[in-house]
Amino acid sequence: MNTVKMGEMTVNELQEYLKTSQTIILPYGVVEQHGYHLPLDTDIRNAEIMGAKLAEKFGCIVAPTLNYCFSGGMLTGTINVKPNTFANLVGEIIESLALQGFKNIIILPGHGGSESLFHLKESLRILKWLNPALRNTMILMISLWDFSPTWRKMFESRDYHAANAETSLIKYWTPEVVRKKIVMDKSVVAEMLRDDPDSFQKRTSFTGLSQEIPFTEQRAEVKVGVMGYPEEASAATGRKINDEILKHAVPVLKKAVAAAAKARQSGTAIEIKNNDKLKILSL
Numbered sequence: 001m002n003t004v005k006m007g008e009m010t011v012n013e014l015q016e017y018l019k020t021s022q023t024i025i026l027p028y029g030v031v032e033q034h035g036y037h038l039p040l041d042t043d044i045r046n047a048e049i050m051g052a053k054l055a056e057k058f059g060c061i062v063a064p065t066l067n068y069c070f071s072g073g074m075l076t077g078t079i080n081v082k083p084n085t086f087a088n089l090v091g092e093i094i095e096s097l098a099l100q101g102f103k104n105i106i107i108l109p110g111h112g113g114s115e116s117l118f119h120l121k122e123s124l125r126i127l128k129w130l131n132p133a134l135r136n137t138m139i140l141m142i143s144l145w146d147f148s149p150t151w152r153k154m155f156e157s158r159d160y161h162a163a164n165a166e167t168s169l170i171k172y173w174t175p176e177v178v179r180k181k182i183v184m185d186k187s188v189v190a191e192m193l194r195d196d197p198d199s200f201q202k203r204t205s206f207t208g209l210s211q212e213i214p215f216t217e218q219r220a221e222v223k224v225g226v227m228g229y230p231e232e233a234s235a236a237t238g239r240k241i242n243d244e245i246l247k248h249a250v251p252v253l254k255k256a257v258a259a260a261a262k263a264r265q266s267g268t269a270i271e272i273k274n275n276d277k278l279k280i281l282s283l
Helices: 011-020 042-058 083-100 114-130 149-156 164-173 187-195 235-266
Strands: 023-028 104-109 138-141 201-204 215-218
Touching: 023 042, 023 083, 042 104, 042 164, 042 235, 083 104, 083 114, 104 114, 104 235, 114 138, 138 235, 149 164, 149 235, 164 235
Parallel strands: 023 104, 104 138
Antiparallel strands: 201 215
16 A cells, blocks of 8 residues: 555555454544643544554555544633534444445544543444444454553653653654643642543532432633643653553454454354443442
């Protein structure tokens, strides 16, 4: 292949690719607040750059990046798409790819929002449930941080959004877009966000009952929204995280694709017990 980017390929080139491989990476990001030192498209860069790098290492292609999903942040520049709208769009993209002959679709989030991840995973499970044509399509959702011990260690150190890991990666990939001045929220707010990355949300209700749907908004005291220690970031750390992801993710993806192919050939699949499935309600 002359390129791993599906968007740069011609119809004929894609047809030739599908004769030997039916695997594609589908990256997505979001336009959202990333402090005063990182651009609004940071999560898009996470997905797009890493998606291309993984495709090159794995030997597959990568679809054009989907640039919008749900953030929940409300600072200027953040573009929110409701989780159900986003999940439906991803589902329709997957149906279109499957119709063309793709059998292994690897979803690569550049954004780690809990609402987007939760809704997307459950929506795609139901999509496969209601569309038997997708029975032999493997849909795999991977998170970049799962393959980087350095990144996971940062989580344990209360370092999350627009902080050390993301700033380091952008410094390594595209240093020209990183602003030198780092601005943080007031210390009490910054500590709150480090303790709980979802604490930027303020939820209120009339009754206080768990059964009532609360009103949610971003706390007025959150002016910047950085969750961690961006001042510790470096291009060297970014390169380390980048290399760890490539080192650990590619073997996992190869093993998954091989397992899916074997299961299709034998007509068998691994049953997931009911008590292993996601519990939506606890009564």
